[in-house]
Amino acid sequence: MELDERKKTILKLIIATYLETGEPVGSRTISKFNDLNLSSATIRNEMADLEELGYIVQPHTSAGRIPTDKGYRFYVDNLMEEKEDAEVEKSTLLERVDRMELLLKQVAKVLAYNTNYATLVTAPKYKKTVKFIQLSKVDDETLLAVIVVEGNLIKNQIIPIDTILDNEDVLKFNILLNTFLQGASLEDINLEMINAMKKQSGEYSIILDQIFQGIIEAVNEANELEIYTSGATNILKYPEIGDIIKTSELLEKFEDKEELTHLIEETTGNKDDNHDIQVYIGEENAVQNMEDCSIVTATYKMPEGATGTIGIVGPKRMDYKKVVSTLKNLTIELDDIFNKRKGVNEDG
Amino acid sequence: MELDERKKTILKLIIATYLETGEPVGSRTISKFNDLNLSSATIRNEMADLEELGYIVQPHTSAGRIPTDKGYRFYVDNLMEEKEDAEVEKSTLLERVDRMELLLKQVAKVLAYNTNYATLVTAPKYKKTVKFIQLSKVDDETLLAVIVVEGNLIKNQIIPIDTILDNEDVLKFNILLNTFLQGASLEDINLEMINAMKKQSGEYSIILDQIFQGIIEAVNEANELEIYTSGATNILKYPEIGDIIKTSELLEKFEDKEELTHLIEETTGNKDDNHDIQVYIGEENAVQNMEDCSIVTATYKMPEGATGTIGIVGPKRMDYKKVVSTLKNLTIELDDIFNKRKGVNEDG
DNA sequence: GTTAGCACTCGAAAGATTTGAGTGCTAATA
DNA sequence: TATTAGCACTCAAATCTTTCGAGTGCTAAC
Numbered sequence: 001m002e003l004d005e006r007k008k009t010i011l012k013l014i015i016a017t018y019l020e021t022g023e024p025v026g027s028r029t030i031s032k033f034n035d036l037n038l039s040s041a042t043i044r045n046e047m048a049d050l051e052e053l054g055y056i057v058q059p060h061t062s063a064g065r066i067p068t069d070k071g072y073r074f075y076v077d078n079l080m081e082e083k084e085d086a087e088v089e090k091s092t093l094l095e096r097v098d099r100m101e102l103l104l105k106q107v108a109k110v111l112a113y114n115t116n117y118a119t120l121v122t123a124p125k126y127k128k129t130v131k132f133i134q135l136s137k138v139d140d141e142t143l144l145a146v147i148v149v150e151g152n153l154i155k156n157q158i159i160p161i162d163t164i165l166d167n168e169d170v171l172k173f174n175i176l177l178n179t180f181l182q183g184a185s186l187e188d189i190n191l192e193m194i195n196a197m198k199k200q201s202g203e204y205s206i207i208l209d210q211i212f213q214g215i216i217e218a219v220n221e222a223n224e225l226e227i228y229t230s231g232a233t234n235i236l237k238y239p240e241i242g243d244i245i246k247t248s249e250l251l252e253k254f255e256d257k258e259e260l261t262h263l264i265e266e267t268t269g270n271k272d273d274n275h276d277i278q279v280y281i282g283e284e285n286a287v288q289n290m291e292d293c294s295i296v297t298a299t300y301k302m303p304e305g306a307t308g309t310i311g312i313v314g315p316k317r318m319d320y321k322k323v324v325s326t327l328k329n330l331t332i333e334l335d336d337i338f339n340k341r342k343g344v345n346e347d348g
Numbered sequence: 349m350e351l352d353e354r355k356k357t358i359l360k361l362i363i364a365t366y367l368e369t370g371e372p373v374g375s376r377t378i379s380k381f382n383d384l385n386l387s388s389a390t391i392r393n394e395m396a397d398l399e400e401l402g403y404i405v406q407p408h409t410s411a412g413r414i415p416t417d418k419g420y421r422f423y424v425d426n427l428m429e430e431k432e433d434a435e436v437e438k439s440t441l442l443e444r445v446d447r448m449e450l451l452l453k454q455v456a457k458v459l460a461y462n463t464n465y466a467t468l469v470t471a472p473k474y475k476k477t478v479k480f481i482q483l484s485k486v487d488d489e490t491l492l493a494v495i496v497v498e499g500n501l502i503k504n505q506i507i508p509i510d511t512i513l514d515n516e517d518v519l520k521f522n523i524l525l526n527t528f529l530q531g532a533s534l535e536d537i538n539l540e541m542i543n544a545m546k547k548q549s550g551e552y553s554i555i556l557d558q559i560f561q562g563i564i565e566a567v568n569e570a571n572e573l574e575i576y577t578s579g580a581t582n583i584l585k586y587p588e589i590g591d592i593i594k595t596s597e598l599l600e601k602f603e604d605k606e607e608l609t610h611l612i613e614e615t616t617g618n619k620d621d622n623h624d625i626q627v628y629i630g631e632e633n634a635v636q637n638m639e640d641c642s643i644v645t646a647t648y649k650m651p652e653g654a655t656g657t658i659g660i661v662g663p664k665r666m667d668y669k670k671v672v673s674t675l676k677n678l679t680i681e682l683d684d685i686f687n688k689r690k691g692v693n694e695d696g
Numbered sequence: 697g698t699t700a701g702c703a704c705t706c707g708a709a710a711g712a713t714t715t716g717a718g719t720g721c722t723a724a725t726a
Numbered sequence: 727t728a729t730t731a732g733c734a735c736t737c738a739a740a741t742c743t744t745t746c747g748a749g750t751g752c753t754a755a756c
Contacts, residue, residue, distance in 0.1 A: 248584040
């Protein structure tokens with residue numbers, strides 16, 4: 001059996017109504033849409049068909065119908081018209097901020113505010129290159145390494161040292177570090193490279209160990225998938241997750257960066273569709289405890305080709321239209337910011 | 349009417365039992381403690397007295413008794429023996445970490461792990477002095493200011509500039525900045541000081557504006573009361589807060605740094621008692637929506653006399669003994685760390 | 697002062713009843 | 727052949743009822 005036009009219309013009405021009300025939708029409700037002009041009995045017959053096809057189910061006999069994951073999927077892919085972009089006010093959303101980190105935090109916040117769902121944003125994952133590296137002497141036992149990578153992501157690393165260095169020594173180290181590291185991508189900085197540097201430097205090799213140790217730590221940290229979240233408490237407002245335990249598990253998951261990294265890596269695997277928006281509905285999520293959630297993510301692009309993800313986690317019954325259009329607008333805005341001004345900072 | 353010894357004993361047993369079980373405590377339960385040797389009828393009479401005095405109440409007729417805020421207060425002040433310190437393993441709790449920020453985050457985590465409550469930790473609030481300040485040129489339009497203050501708290505600030513500076517200029521600025529700022533307390537850095545610097549420098553005054561702007565921002569940021577939290581989701585596990593809405597409001601409060609600052613400032617006002625442990629029970633909290641919570645805080649001291657707060661937020665029915673002793677141990681450990689090694693970093 | 701005994705209270709749990717939205721089926725209709 | 731009116735049926739949710747038992751307060755006796 002195929003979905004004819006009328007079935008599609010009815011399915012769309014059912015899902016749209018359910019998204020609005022949250023109540024199972026009965027045949028009478030649908031029959032009342034006057035552009036349809038069908039009796040409830042006819043709707044019932046169609047509904048029975050749609051149920052057989054797996055698009056809707058009854059939570060129990062003698063209740064209305066609610067969409068299945070398959071139903072949602074069909075709705076998202078084929079039935080939903082997206083909201084007109086017009087209504088989302090642009091450019092007021094994001095204030096100018098200088099640092100990638102702050103910008104992304106703000107994106108998460110804005111998104112949470114606009115959608116009322118839990119949101120998460122990842123920093124672009126790409127071959128970040130070292131833009132600037134500097135070793136400074138804070139006091140006799142302490143060095144400070146500052147590493148700025150493309151995108152103005154800054155990492156600090158305190159490096160405790162045994163030997164007292166004078167300023168000239170530090171200067172030498174700085175020259176050495178910059179010679180080797182400036183412009184290098186973070187992935188390039190590994191033991192091999194470091195051994196090369198050691199050879200070249202000859203003396204100081206004991207101290208060098210400590211310095212490299214610190215720098216590698218900083219680089220690793222900078223290389224981790226950074227995730228910013230906002231609006232986690234919105235999870236408590238999903239009415240469908242009646243179970244407090246489940247809710248709390250979800251919340252904990254949302255507090256745990258590692259879990260989130262996993263989640264994001266799962267979801268960004270397959271990108272196929274329009275404008276890099278991906279929707280994962282219920283069981284489509286490979287992550288545990290997320291069966292009652294939908295995840296919608298969008299991908300933004302850096303001029304260098306690197307990409308990052310912004311996304312929301314909400315209940316399956318969510319306003320997909322709005323979420324998709326909000327995400328789309330935000331990514332466009334982000335793309336703009338990154339592409340207009342190569343680098344994030346520029347004053348208005 | 350005064351509390352005689354027997355009444356005290358009975359009150360203590362009631363509260364201890366209630367803390368354990370969470371159920372209202374009946375007269376029979378108490379009469380079974382065999383070191384008491386009293387019938388339930390006698391206990392009932394005593395209970396009636398204790399109720400009249402306001403230490404306990406019945407949630408409803410024909411239920412057992414539960415402690416009032418006044419009851420808890422008396423328990424905490426007079427009846428509770430603290431747990432022996434012995435059982436808390438020391439020194440394994442905190443790994444060595446170099447930066448204040450990381451250390452405090454870890455304290456929050458450890459505390460949450462040990463108590464299963466929501467925890468919060470503030471950075472010491474004191475006249476932080478600038479240990480080290482450095483301006484670097486990242487690229488033609490961007491300077492980076494790095495400020496390290498006592499306690500190895502690091503602030504970075506990106507400063508966009510219009511004019512292209514060469515390295516020599518930057519060096520000059522650095523000398524200027526360090527001459528004025530090194531050793532200065534953050535509070536000292538204000539417009540006045542900056543004007544003095546401007547005068548001294550003469551030329552470059554346009555650029556100086558931008559630089560100072562950035563530095564003041566960084567200083568202000570460093571000067572805010574920094575709060576680290578952990579285990580916020582534990583709030584969901586307080587069984588007594590049946591109301592999901594209240595819980596969610598609490599959680600939101602816990603996500604909101606400003607609210608927390610407010611909370612902390614409220615609670616650290618009056619310090620009176622033993623070892624700087626403060627307990628705020630129920631209505632004693634000046635903060636809204638916290639009537640069903642107790643807050644226990646402890647104060648740790650830096651060698652310079654600065655103090656910070658570590659604390660937990662939990663339900664009124666909490667294991668005060670355990671919380672107090674855990675807090676006590678952690679503060680002692682923190683005090684140790686700060687006082688043994690002046691500054692945080694030192695390798696084992 | 698303490699206690700045994702007893703009537704009483706009231707929340708929680710379990711069961712019974714009512715209500716109404718919604719269904720599926722059938723037979724009539726266009 | 728597709729649509730519809732009509733009707734019996736179902737079942738969750740809300741409401742009321744009953745039962746149960748833990749716990750109380752009071753009184754009279756020790």
